[in-house]
Amino acid sequence: MKKTGGDVNEFVAAVRPAKRQRDAVRMIDLLRDVTGREPELWGTIIGFGSCHYRSAAGSEGDAPIAAFSPRRESTTVYTLRTAAHGERLANLGPHETGVSCLYIKDLDAVDAGVLREIVAEDYRRVLAGETGDTTYTVTD
Template sequence: MDKTGGSVAAFIAEVTPAVRRRDAEVLVALMSEISGREPELWGTIIGFGSCHYRYATGNQGDMPILAFAPRKAASTIYFDALERHAAAMTDLGPHTSSVACLYVKDLEKVDESVLRGMLMRAYGDVVSGNTSYESLEVTG
């Protein structure tokens, strides 16, 4: 995945529906606060910081440390592995999930303190290298 260098503000201004645009603004503020980094576009993903990962299979690449995408159906928040957050997700509020993605249709309906804790743990795990990757190096 590569940074595309576009304007995050311009990208968010075009997001629909309006609830997704509102949630994107909240997530930018929250992830900026947690990471201490400015948002950058990685295609249609808004990311904070960057790291280089390598799986045991040899597959490797670059990705943001924290990231989300304001999709039409829901905001997609990316994690290394959501099973680490299973206990927190029981208290989060309405959401769906996959192995590494948390889908939220309306941030106002979830417990922001629980989401903040999940994001802080995810950020700390990546920065400390406590992930499912064979190797991980913070690059930005």
């Protein structure tokens, strides 16, 4: 994955439906606050910071340290492993999960404090190198 250098504000202005656009603005504020970094576009993903990863299985590449994407059906928040957040997820509110994705259809319906904890914990773990089978090297 690579940064595309697009304008984040222009991208967000084009997000539809309008609710997802409002959620994107809120997510940018949350991730900016947690990471202390500015948002950058990685295609249709809004990322904060960047790192190089290498898994035990040998796959590697570049990725944002913290990221989300305002998809039509839901806001997708990228995590290290959703299973690592069991109790937090139980307290988050309505959502769905994938292996490393958290899907939120209504940001107003979830507990913003719990969402912040999930993002902050993953961010901290990447910076500290506490990520299990995958190593991350922060590149900016």
